[in-house]
Amino acid sequence: MPSVQGQEIKLEKLTKRYPNTAKDAVKEFSLTIPAGELVVFVGPSGCGKTTTMKMINRIIEPTSGKILIGGEDVTHTPAFELRRNIGYVIQQIGLFPHMTIAANVATVPNLLGWDKAKTKARVNELLELVGLDPAEYSNRYPKQLSGGQQQRVGVARALAADPAVLLMDEPFGATDPITRVRLQKEFRALQRELKKTVVFVTHDFEEALLLGDRIAVLSEQSHVEQYGTPLEILSAPATDRVKSFVGEAASVRMLGLVSLKEIDVLAGANGTVTVPETGTLREAMEQFIGGADVINIGTRGHLTFDALQNVIAKTRSTATHS
């Protein structure tokens, strides 16, 4: 079934002030999330990133500000209507324990009144999409599944009605590190195919780098320290806050973000080692560290160490000026 493409989300001066508190939890948060992109809100705990995300589907009602989805002001539409068109995945997963997996996934289609046959087909499709065999899992109950499996069901449930927008709050946090990496990679592949607009909250910068088309680094009251592509943030951290958040070895990690398909290469392929074009600058650097002098980049050309350094400089300069 063809998937509905993501819509642009525009947040204007979103503010949340809890009663009897001295400061806003979120202060005048403004951001545009381009359609079809996965934007990560990342920051230390307590910075208000989850609160901000939860204001988009008004689980937490904004004290003031505007929310526009696909150009339409949804700040005051009835909350339940809004939410039926927004997928929602939380860290605690929150599957309904008294319903089967199939019934869980079918929640929003049922709320929207889809006919039974269509719903059933969609449920099967989604379970397969998240890697769970419908024949085996449809009629199980959440308590019979592992944490990772439950998390997949959570994602399937969020996608069931094919929403244009997805909100995800540390969705892979409740799993072990190995499962988490697998889930992250699978989700990235999924997102590339579905192209939903996703707002993804995490405190894990590696996860942000892996998944995000764009990253918003936040500090207290959800103040936006920097909003840019992973490459931009790694190569040119805007403030000290961002720098300390990004941590050590930004440059080296940046290498992993640059695909060998995009760089300039020197003509000829007479190097001793070949690195496939699907790789990144990081793989190229690893070869040089290993002792190679000249490496072939697929069949396109070759790189020397000097050439590599030029590429890095060019990448950095492009990033800071874009």
Added chain:
Amino acid sequence: MQVKRTKVVAIATAAALAALTAFTAVTPANAAASKNSLAGVNLVIGSKDFTESIVLSKIVKQYVLAHGGKVTDKTNIKGSVTTRDAMTKGQISLYWEYTGTAWLVYQKQTDTTLDPNTLYNKVAAADKANKVTWLPMTSFNDTYAWAVTKAVATQYGVKTYSDMVTKIPADKRVWCVESEFASRPDGMAGFKKAYNVPATDTIKTLDTGAIYAATQNGQCTIGEVFATDGRIGALGLMVPKEDVHYFPAYNAAITTTDAIAKKYPQLIKALAPISGLISNQTMATLNARIDVLGEDGDTVAKSWLASVGLL
């Protein structure tokens, strides 16, 4: 003169003796019973669980205490049979029982026509076999009775129990009894037969105390009450005449085991005159002080004993 002096002495002595005799003759026999006449007497006094039974036992208790005896108060035991069993099993020393109850319930007799004295004699004689001693009985007869409000009596011209059945219209006849009365052979079942009460009459089962209030406020037309209950007068109720004799006599008497009687003959002698001093009116008044005026049982017992000079 010597003869004159002897005469004076003789007259003086005679006068003194006469005075002494007169003095001892005038004071009640119990004055010979001093403050410690019952010293060494140790009793456990029980009673049934209604006001009259309790206050009668309190009278014995206060008397014994005032005369140097020791008393453990175990009044207010639930149920006639339970109380009697407590005595025969030695858990209590004595309590006040009623001739009618003993005759019908314990001795399982059926003849209810006997006059109070004959009944008492037969009951006391029969109980000798159970090693139970009956002290003299009261003059009051606290039998079961039916009460109606004065208004009902006037409205329907009710003067007797038969009038209740014949003059009060069927749809207005609501009888209220309490559960023990409903289950006793000398209770509701027998009365219905004796007075031809129709089976269709409404009979409600209530808590004993509730019956008085329910009769007064009209929820019952006819309430099962006790003849010497103080609340009858206090709530404006009246008891019609028992024209067909049904209810047996219920005079009260202290009952105790032969063992206790043998152990404390001075106690038996001292207690014997008490019951004769309590008439229907007296009993009703004592009951009313507790049930209507809210006085405490021991206080009422003490004040009555003082009023008849027994304290």
Added chain:
Amino acid sequence: MSKKLEPQLAAGSVYSQSARLIFKRNRSLLIQPILILVILTLMLTYIHNHKLDIIEKVTINPQFIFKAIEDHVFLSFSAAVIILAIAIPGGILFTRPKMKRFTPIALALANIGQAFPAVGLLILAGINFGFGKPVAIGTFAAFGTLPILRNTIVGLQEIDPFIVESAMGMGMTPRQALRKIELPLAVPVILAGVRTTLILTVGVATLGVFVNGGGLGMLIIPGLKLNRQIVLLTGGMLTIIVAFTMDWLARLAEEFLRPRGI
């Protein structure tokens, strides 16, 4: 995890239990009725072997006993229905966000009903509102409301708030979330409360004898006062049998209504 698949459920269906599965899962559900029958048999044997005197015959006869049981079941069941009609909606109401601050007041009021001495309250009610079954039932209901109100509130409060948040996040209205998510999940706790209520009302209905309500107290109180063991024991045993039977029926309902997966 069992390899065998559970029976297919219709999409969205929450309840559906097979009787066989229930009894297999819970042996004591079969044992309880057997126990009840054993007590009943013992009681009947005891009565049969005992020569009844005229006082005992007044109460130990089929007509009297059946009426007493009938009245007793009527009293306790009616009181239970009233209690549930107040306490379950009340419990739902007082766990809604807007009403939460009134919860302590509601619980305190329900508590008062429990604190009164039962017979006194019954007679007071009878004098003011008339002796008989309706007033008795109303008073019993006043006693029994607290435990089940508290139970319902606790049952609803114990539901994982993230499950409810998920439900709201999917786009359920508050009423839909209550109906599809909160109530099904609170059912086990609520049903346990129903069982408690029934046992409680069966016990308290023995006091009906004091206010013309009938019931098994009509055996127990005379049996006690006239010291007739057989009458007292019969009344007592029948009360136990009624209580156990109501409890068993409630447990059956609980098993059928418990959502699967919990």
